[in-house]
Amino acid sequence: MANPTILIVNGPNLNMLGKRQPEVYGRETLADIETAARSHAASLGLDVEFRQSNHEGDLVDWIQGARGRCAGIIVNAGAYTHTSIAILDALLAAEVTCVEVHLSNIHQREEFRHSSFVSKAAKGMICGFGSHGYILALDALARLIRES
Ligand code: CA2
Numbered sequence: 001m002a003n004p005t006i007l008i009v010n011g012p013n014l015n016m017l018g019k020r021q022p023e024v025y026g027r028e029t030l031a032d033i034e035t036a037a038r039s040h041a042a043s044l045g046l047d048v049e050f051r052q053s054n055h056e057g058d059l060v061d062w063i064q065g066a067r068g069r070c071a072g073i074i075v076n077a078g079a080y081t082h083t084s085i086a087i088l089d090a091l092l093a094a095e096v097t098c099v100e101v102h103l104s105n106i107h108q109r110e111e112f113r114h115s116s117f118v119s120k121a122a123k124g125m126i127c128g129f130g131s132h133g134y135i136l137a138l139d140a141l142a143r144l145i146r147e148s
Contacts, residue, residue: 009052011053025130075101098122
């Protein structure tokens with residue numbers, strides 16, 4: 001039988017990881033994060049679809065496409081976290097277990113980063129652990145899938 005598929009969706013500017021602001025977001029690139037996530041997912045018996053876009057509609061399309069097909073979604077919506085009702089609605093409509101991830105601890109940062117529309121649709125949220133947050137999110141989803 002095929003492995004369950006986890007969709008990992010990354011939002012705007014996350015393609016810049018490793019190139020600027022290493023003090024906030026670390027030195028790893030998004031490609032490094034993808035490699036680590038794929039390898040950890042394989043050890044858990046999961047397949048990964050890993051995506052990034054700077055465009056809100058792409059994120060909405062990918063989340064919609066997960067409905068009935070993916071066993072879980074990991075979302076780091078970048079700045080759209082704090083603004084996008086469209087992404088929230090797509091997550092609610094998808095009816096796929098969602099774990100929200102942020103590299104930085106958004107609660108230690110500016111006030112406008114403290115609220116998240118994504119959180120309203122997420123089973124849980126992991127922030128402040130850098131790229132390891134994606135690994136923790138895969139562990140959480142693997143356990144939820146096993147239990148379901
Ligand atoms: O901490 C996170 O993962 C964030 O989702 C990152 C977003 C930010 O808007 C959220 O509030 C928290 C920003 C991603 C931008 O990434 C960059 C990486 C390197 C250089 C510039 C931006």
